[in-house]
Amino acid sequence: MDFTQLRYFHEVARAGTIRKASERLNVAASALSRQIQQLEHQVGMALFDRNSQGMRLTPAGEIYARHAKLVMLDEERARNELAELKGLKRGIVRVVSAEGVVSDYLMQTIAAFRASSPGVSFQLGVIGTDDIIKAVKNGDADIGLAFNGRLEAEIEFRLQIFDRLCVVCAPSHPLAKKKSINLREVLGYPLAIPVTGFGIRTLIDEACRISRLRLNAALMTNCIDALRAFAFNGIGVSVITQLSVRRELASGQLIAVPLTNPTLRHSSIDVMVLGARRQPQAVEAFLKQLRDEAVARKTQILV
DNA sequence: ACACGGCCGAAATAGAAGGA
DNA sequence: TCCTTCTATTTCGGCCGTGT
Known part of the structure; x- marks a missing residue:
């Protein structure tokens, strides 16, 4: 077997x-x-x-594909290290992320990282939790930031940041005065939630199942910005995480009321990588930067 | 639309020969 | 002895036609 064949x-x-x-x-x-x-x-x-549709892996092929994927990732890592050895200080970090953390936490971390390592570039994709896990497992992304990711066989969590699920509304909304709220009370108001496949939605569905609640959302969307706007324009309330609306909360544009349902009290932003892989230096350095940024924001770090 | 195979030219490799 | 150059051989990949 040679590398070209692989x-x-x-x-x-x-x-x-x-x-x-x-x-x-x-x-x-x-x-x-x-x-x-x-x-x-x-x-052998x-x-x-x-077949006429193309090539489908046999069980032996599946085993070989797992091996090939790790070899390819290792080769990429070696090339990055050689580039660094040559003093080029370049590299690429491929990130897939939940939308909620992109504009604030992730972008500020990238900004801080690029200030010290301007030669490193980023490739960023915004997708749902299920696709984030898939991309990290396939080796299509180096780092995944998902809301409540699943810890699967090949996945390793390198950082978990506590991110409380809240009901978000305009300051003039009747719920804005409450200190905390149960999901049952929220259902009396026009509600915006993420579509299926998002970590937030999985938690909401689970809480509804346990509390035997029937969900009747006014807006289901794959766009976190739409959830913010839904609440901001006074159309109703949105279920969203605290980190997603950090800036709006700080400026007083939105009010967040923590949800008290037990299922909804333990939620996190999970930073994941492919466990079997030795990460390139640029990726390791960025993982450290993500942790440093979380510490600087005084967010509660679980792992 | 797909994979496969024959044919041919290009590129890579191995081995021999010669020079420092 | 080591390095370079030249030549013969092997391997690889593209084109094109065929069969499913």
């Missing part, structure tokens, strides 16, 4: 067809096909099932 195998497994992989690699499909055949010949078993 690289081709990895891309075909990811793309699902030789043609798509050939476009990504800038290599003829026939060349890819031959290399995959040679690899299969060397390992089929790694793909061929």
Whole structure:
């Protein structure tokens, strides 16, 4: 087995067809096909099932794909280290994040990081919790910031920041005067919540199930900014995390009332990485910066 | 639309020879 | 002995046609 074969195998497994992989690699499909055949010949078993739709991994292929993914990530890490050795001080950190922490916590951390390491660039994707976990597991992202992520086999939590779920409303709203509130009381008002697949929504659904509540939201959205605006414009109340509206709370534009349901009291922003992988230096340094920023904000750190 | 295989040219590699 | 250069061989990848 050589590195070219491994690289081709990895891309075909990811793309699902030789043609798509050939476009990504800038290599003829026939060349890819031959290399995959040679690899299969060397390992002595089929790694793909061929059909008219493309290439599907066999159980042996699944095992080999896990190995290939780690080798590819290690190679990328080695290249970054060599670049640093050459004094280039460059690198790329790929982050996928929940929208709620992007504009404030994440952006300020990136700003602080780039002040000391301007050669490091960032690739940022904003997606839901389920897709964040998937991206980190696939190796498509170095770091994932998810609200209430699931700790799965290959995932390692490097930082957990306590982030309370609140009901957020305009200062003139009747609920603004309350010190705390139960989800049942909230349902009497027009309500905005995230769509299914978001960590916040999973918690809300769980709390409703336990308390036998029927959820009737006025707005379901995958846009955290829409949740903020829903409350800000006095349309109703939104269920959102405290960190997501930190600036609006500080300026008095919004009021946050903590939710008292037991299920909703333990929520966090989870910073996750692929556990089996040795992280590139730039990624390690940024993970440290995320922790430093959380400490500077005096947020409660769980891990 | 897809994978595969034959053919051919280009690039990479191995081995031999010569010079410092 | 080591390095460089040249040549023969092998490997790789692109093009194109075929079969599913």
